[in-house]
Amino acid sequence: MADFKVPFIDLQQRFQEEKKELLACVERVLSIGHLVLTPEVAEFEKRIGRSTLGNVAASGTQIIDRFGEEHMKTGKPIEEPLAPEDFRGYAQLVRQSAVEIATGEKLDSIEQYLNLMELGTLRIIQPDVTRAGGITGCLRIVANAEARGVTVIPHCWSCDILVAATLQLIATMPACPYLEFNVMDQPLRRQIIAEPFVPKGGVLEIPRHPGLGIELNRDLIDHYRWEG
Numbered sequence: 001m002a003d004f005k006v007p008f009i010d011l012q013q014r015f016q017e018e019k020k021e022l023l024a025c026v027e028r029v030l031s032i033g034h035l036v037l038t039p040e041v042a043e044f045e046k047r048i049g050r051s052t053l054g055n056v057a058a059s060g061t062q063i064i065d066r067f068g069e070e071h072m073k074t075g076k077p078i079e080e081p082l083a084p085e086d087f088r089g090y091a092q093l094v095r096q097s098a099v100e101i102a103t104g105e106k107l108d109s110i111e112q113y114l115n116l117m118e119l120g121t122l123r124i125i126q127p128d129v130t131r132a133g134g135i136t137g138c139l140r141i142v143a144n145a146e147a148r149g150v151t152v153i154p155h156c157w158s159c160d161i162l163v164a165a166t167l168q169l170i171a172t173m174p175a176c177p178y179l180e181f182n183v184m185d186q187p188l189r190r191q192i193i194a195e196p197f198v199p200k201g202g203v204l205e206i207p208r209h210p211g212l213g214i215e216l217n218r219d220l221i222d223h224y225r226w227e228g
Helices: 011-032 050-059 061-074 087-096 110-118 134-147 160-172 218-224
Strands: 005-010 101-103 179-181 203-205
Touching (some): 134 160
């Protein structure tokens, strides 16, 4: 029988480990003085540099290369350095960066993902089951990505219902490096289903029951139900 298990990446732990390094890198980028200050840059501490890095990528080769050299040490892609619809900007960034770029969690149509892959030349895309047409819509995206040699790592940053749906999607895919997994301890995130997902040995088991393979925690739903 096949091993229905998927490795996960603990983003909260990774975030804590990399926070100081990432902020130090952003400070070095800011010190170059090539940034155009925007409201997004002003709140870069809250967003941990994401908007700042987007402006960096749009500012020129020198800044991109400086950040790329630092991030290459982590062996991980840079996620969403530009606005998701900036397809031509991504094409320029992919050409200039030695680090792999990943994006796509905010897009909602197969046409947008085709543009990411063809105009933006992205090699890693991140469709979200809740935004990109459900499992069926994501299957179309995965098929087109496979035909183009593009890696798909579904975005999964919500409750365990999304985790269940994403696991079912991953189970159909020819390859997927890992599952994005939110480990924040929040009731609507972790207790919305009767049997919350608990990683064991760095992997999550794919449910084998009908449908998504889960049952909702009705008591929790009733507890948080609001009737206006």
